[in-house]
Amino acid sequence: MEQRAVVTAGTGGIGLETAMGLAAYGLAVTVVGRDAERGARAVERIATVATGGEPRFIAADLASLGDVRELAARLAAEGPLKVLVNNVGAMLADRQHTVDGIEATFVLNHLSPYLLTELLLDQLRADGPSRIVNVSSSAVRAAKRSFEDVEPPGGYYAFHWYGRAKLANLAYTLDLAQRLRGSGISVFAADPGGAATDMTNGTMRSPKIVSPALRPLWPLVRRLFARSTAGPASTAARSSIAAATDASLDGRTGLVIGPRATPVPAFRASTTPRTVDNVLRLSRRLAPVEHEPMTG
Numbered sequence: 281m282e283q284r285a286v287v288t289a290g291t292g293g294i295g296l297e298t299a300m301g302l303a304a305y306g307l308a309v310t311v312v313g314r315d316a317e318r319g320a321r322a323v324e325r326i327a328t329v330a331t332g333g334e335p336r337f338i339a340a341d342l343a344s345l346g347d348v349r350e351l352a353a354r355l356a357a358e359g360p361l362k363v364l365v366n367n368v369g370a371m372l373a374d375r376q377h378t379v380d381g382i383e384a385t386f387v388l389n390h391l392s393p394y395l396l397t398e399l400l401l402d403q404l405r406a407d408g409p410s411r412i413v414n415v416s417s418s419a420v421r422a423a424k425r426s427f428e429d430v431e432p433p434g435g436y437y438a439f440h441w442y443g444r445a446k447l448a449n450l451a452y453t454l455d456l457a458q459r460l461r462g463s464g465i466s467v468f469a470a471d472p473g474g475a476a477t478d479m480t481n482g483t484m485r486s487p488k489i490v491s492p493a494l495r496p497l498w499p500l501v502r503r504l505f506a507r508s509t510a511g512p513a514s515t516a517a518r519s520s521i522a523a524a525t526d527a528s529l530d531g532r533t534g535l536v537i538g539p540r541a542t543p544v545p546a547f548r549a550s551t552t553p554r555t556v557d558n559v560l561r562l563s564r565r566l567a568p569v570e571h572e573p574m575t576g
């Protein structure tokens with residue numbers, strides 16, 4: 281029977297390369313993005329390497345929690361689901377709020393993947409063994425670690441708020457892995473390292489994206505960032521592809537798969553009980569799901 285995988289933000293950048301890797305491996309891949317033309321082009325490219333079922337595209341704006349709920353319903357209707365890759369993420373130069381009135385960096389990097397995952401848990405368990413892969417970033421190290429509310433106190437600094445939203449998602453990911461032990465669902469975080477994509481193109485033009493404390497180091501920060509994001513998206517996709525398919529990970533869970541496509545130690549702050557509790561409380565309040573949070 282067809283084994284389906286979903287890759288969010290899978291019509292470009294690292295997501296498209298991930299989708300191609302999963303399709304070449306033999307999974308039938310559904311990619312999600314906002315733009316239908318881009319989606320159609322992605323499906324054409326994926327079809328050239330696919331060895332399993334036919335690729336598909338579903339349009340959804342993952343900044344909208346309503347769209348995420350509709351997407352989950354459509355995916356549930358598509359049939360058995362083996363792999364969910366929550367690849368969507370963004371570093372936004374300026375503070376923005378979504379149609380739901382929630383700060384957009386937090387939504388795109390954490391809340392939207394959180395909600396899609398929670399809405400698909402029952403299906404992933406029924407179709408197990410299955411895998412969830414949440415795309416992380418080394419920017420978690422630059423995060424302000426306060427999760428009492430969506431927006432941390434102080435000014436908006438894109439790099440740090442991005443890292444903070446990724447840290448929230450990493451804390452959720454590793455905690456979910458423990459809660460789902462024995463359920464047949466493995467949960468991994470994948471750190472792609474860096475790549476030249478829409479997201480990184482031009483991000484580092486202004487020192488405004490880092491906190492005033494870091495600004496004296498701006499030339500160094502910019503150089504490091506430029507170097508680490510110079511590579512191709514196909515290389516950066518290796519961590520997600522390995523997390524989704526590598527047989528050596530069968531039966532394992534709660535690992536961070538690093539840029540070399542092998543497990544790396546998790547950033548310690550992501551497992552602090554206070555961080556995990558606050559992230560879960562905030563996520564459940566902002567994006568409630570009907571079922572009780574599932575345990576293994």
Ligand SMILES: NC(=O)c1ccc[n+]([C@@H]2O[C@H](COP(=O)([O-])OP(=O)(O)OC[C@H]3O[C@@H](n4cnc5c(N)ncnc54)[C@H](OP(=O)(O)O)[C@@H]3O)[C@@H](O)[C@H]2O)c1
Nearest residue numbers: 289291292293294313314315342368369474475477478479
């Ligand atoms: N690039 C890096 O160096 C780097 C480093 C560390 C981590 N990451 C992480 O890797 C993941 C992929 O990054 P990337 O650099 O490949 O990003 P990207 O190039 O910006 O991703 C482009 C893809 O995202 C889709 N997309 C953007 N906004 C969307 C929305 N609101 N709803 C649905 N789809 C949306 C685009 O399709 P549409 O425009 O049609 O919607 C397209 O498919 C992210 O989680 C990112 O945080 C990237």
